[in-house]
Amino acid sequence: MGWPLDIDRTTAPTDVPDYDDLSASIRALTKGEVDTVALMATLVCEIHHNHPLCDWTGFYRVVAPDLLKIGPYQGGHGCLVIPFSRGVCGAAARMGQVLNVPDVDAFADHIACSSSTRSELVLPVWNGAGTLLGVLDLDSNTPAAFTAADENWLVPLLAEVFRDSV
Numbered sequence: 001m002g003w004p005l006d007i008d009r010t011t012a013p014t015d016v017p018d019y020d021d022l023s024a025s026i027r028a029l030t031k032g033e034v035d036t037v038a039l040m041a042t043l044v045c046e047i048h049h050n051h052p053l054c055d056w057t058g059f060y061r062v063v064a065p066d067l068l069k070i071g072p073y074q075g076g077h078g079c080l081v082i083p084f085s086r087g088v089c090g091a092a093a094r095m096g097q098v099l100n101v102p103d104v105d106a107f108a109d110h111i112a113c114s115s116s117t118r119s120e121l122v123l124p125v126w127n128g129a130g131t132l133l134g135v136l137d138l139d140s141n142t143p144a145a146f147t148a149a150d151e152n153w154l155v156p157l158l159a160e161v162f163r164d165s166v
């Protein structure tokens with residue numbers, strides 16, 4: 001009959017990536033690379049295009065004491081400079097902690113680069129020597145998009161990928 005009958009409409013859209021598959025791609029693509037921006041660009045590309053709930057995916061880099069500047073990203077334009085004293089990204093860098101914000105409107109100091117953002121996950125990124133390189137910022141137009149599974153996947157992966165980063 002018509003084409004709609006050939007499509008399985010009962011399958012719910014998936015809202016998580018295949019973490020193992022994505023990790024394997026990222027490991028293969030970044031193997032042997034130590035340049036920080038090259039690593040950031042590759043991670044952003046892979047995460048943004050494979051995580052169904054990422055609407056903005058990018059790194060902010062530590063470029064001076066207590067100062068972040070935008071790095072590789074995908075999505076609409078982001079603000080260029082974020083001091084450690086501002087926003088979710090600044091707080092994650094300042095505290096050295098993962099911040100999972102299910103509702104950005106409830107985070108007093110959230111910096112709204114895009115009015116469509118509803119939730120975000122920000123993870124500090126260190127190299128193996130313990131130098132803070134920046135933060136990874138995942139923003140979603142879906143409320144409470146990110147889960148402990150995302151955190152548990154990304155924390156060890158970031159440590160592994162950026163271990164020898166310079």
Ligand code: SME
Nearest residue numbers: 078087088089110111113
């Ligand atoms: N979400 C960030 C700002 C960066 S942009 O959204 C791209 C924050 O509040 O730190």
